[in-house]
Amino acid sequence: MLSVEDWAEIRRLHYAEGVPIKTIAGMLGVARNTVRQAVRDSGPPKYERPAVPSVVDTVETRIRALLKGCPTMPATVIAERLDWPFGLTVLKERVREIRPFYLPADPSSRTVYLPGEIGQWDFWFPDIVLPVGCGQQRTAKQLPVMTLTTGYARWLGAVLIPSRAAEDLFAGMWQLLELLGAVPKLLVWDGEGAVGRRRGPRIELTQACQAFRGVLATRVYICKPADPEAKGLVERNNGYLETSFLPGRSFTGPADFNTQLGAWLPRTNGKTKRVLGCAPTDRIGADLAAMIALPPVPPTTGWHLTTRLARDHYIRLDANDYSVHPSVVGRRIEVSADLDRVQVRCDGRLVADHARCWASHQTLSDPSHLEAAKAMRLDRVAVLRPPIQTEVEVEVRALHDYDSALGLDDGVA
Numbered sequence: 001m002l003s004v005e006d007w008a009e010i011r012r013l014h015y016a017e018g019v020p021i022k023t024i025a026g027m028l029g030v031a032r033n034t035v036r037q038a039v040r041d042s043g044p045p046k047y048e049r050p051a052v053p054s055v056v057d058t059v060e061t062r063i064r065a066l067l068k069g070c071p072t073m074p075a076t077v078i079a080e081r082l083d084w085p086f087g088l089t090v091l092k093e094r095v096r097e098i099r100p101f102y103l104p105a106d107p108s109s110r111t112v113y114l115p116g117e118i119g120q121w122d123f124w125f126p127d128i129v130l131p132v133g134c135g136q137q138r139t140a141k142q143l144p145v146m147t148l149t150t151g152y153a154r155w156l157g158a159v160l161i162p163s164r165a166a167e168d169l170f171a172g173m174w175q176l177l178e179l180l181g182a183v184p185k186l187l188v189w190d191g192e193g194a195v196g197r198r199r200g201p202r203i204e205l206t207q208a209c210q211a212f213r214g215v216l217a218t219r220v221y222i223c224k225p226a227d228p229e230a231k232g233l234v235e236r237n238n239g240y241l242e243t244s245f246l247p248g249r250s251f252t253g254p255a256d257f258n259t260q261l262g263a264w265l266p267r268t269n270g271k272t273k274r275v276l277g278c279a280p281t282d283r284i285g286a287d288l289a290a291m292i293a294l295p296p297v298p299p300t301t302g303w304h305l306t307t308r309l310a311r312d313h314y315i316r317l318d319a320n321d322y323s324v325h326p327s328v329v330g331r332r333i334e335v336s337a338d339l340d341r342v343q344v345r346c347d348g349r350l351v352a353d354h355a356r357c358w359a360s361h362q363t364l365s366d367p368s369h370l371e372a373a374k375a376m377r378l379d380r381v382a383v384l385r386p387p388i389q390t391e392v393e394v395e396v397r398a399l400h401d402y403d404s405a406l407g408l409d410d411g412v413a
Helices: 006-014 021-028 031-038 057-071 075-082 088-101 166-182 207-216 230-246 254-269 281-288 367-384 399-406
Strands: 121-124 129-131 137-138 144-151 154-160 186-189 194-197 202-205 219-222 305-306 314-317 320-324 331-335 341-346 351-355
Touching: 006 021, 006 031, 006 154, 006 207, 021 031, 021 230, 057 088, 075 088, 121 230, 121 331, 129 254, 137 281, 144 166, 154 254, 194 219, 194 320, 202 207, 202 305, 207 219, 219 399, 230 254, 254 281, 305 314, 320 351
Parallel strands: 121 186, 186 219
Antiparallel strands: 121 144, 129 137, 144 154, 194 202, 305 331, 314 320, 331 341, 341 351
């Protein structure tokens, strides 16, 4: 059989160089008829194996009759009905070829997301260990990355948060929604403990989630267990973060992680996606236009508590102690904290402002608070324990007064 290389060379010599067929045959050592055939063929030569009759050919009509009556009949049952004397492999292959003609059409459905319709949420747990200060380190299970993907534009947002507690979870959600600039009409979550759970067909949201979605005027949907396809968009983006953002990077801490992630996200949202035929940034405008506007008053997120300041002028938040100005000891204070700061107010006045510590079991002291406490202790001691006067005038008595008192005076002058 003539090779594709020889066929191509024959056509080049004949059509481009004008070499006669007889000459080409002599040059390549092939028959003239072979050269003529190569010149006539518009496509390269290929080997075609001649069809060999199969033992199934004789019973194909009966197979079709059985499948027409019952399209789902197993091949083993067909073999039994035919009293098939040969191997099952060849029969099964023929049944597999014929069966689709007798089954009803089964077109797959395509999931289409309308602009502004949906936002899928999830946690990504990168395989890293982050230093969080104070000689401590945290794994991704302790410091998860919250991710958001919009359905229509496939816009991706992500942020590292200190924990999966409700206070940090909803603070992270609000931060990503502010970054997005609007609220999707439906927020999709797995059965996250701080968000809610499924009980059969019924969805039970936590009190914190109800309050959060109420301010946003949106809905929250909890996926069924073991149903990753329900939020496949964000799951695929988590995989993309794993393979495209993480490799080759190192991080000095949570702030550095979020800085690098924040610089990477705009670039990836500007890349063309094959499924869209454009970049998420090309569609995000239509997505935002159909979403719910951000509320004029932000939802209450983060940590909030009211207490009286104890004498040691420290408050405990998320396993850490933070100092407060001692001037408000014994008074009622309001503590608030987000992903970055811990602040304490008394009658509207700021009396403590600390960076949020991501380590655990630490005591964080403001030097000005310690100096104020030292001065106040000295002032209190001065009031409660006045100094002792050392220069006191003492009367000096005559010696004969002591003699008289002891009866030693004999009356002699």
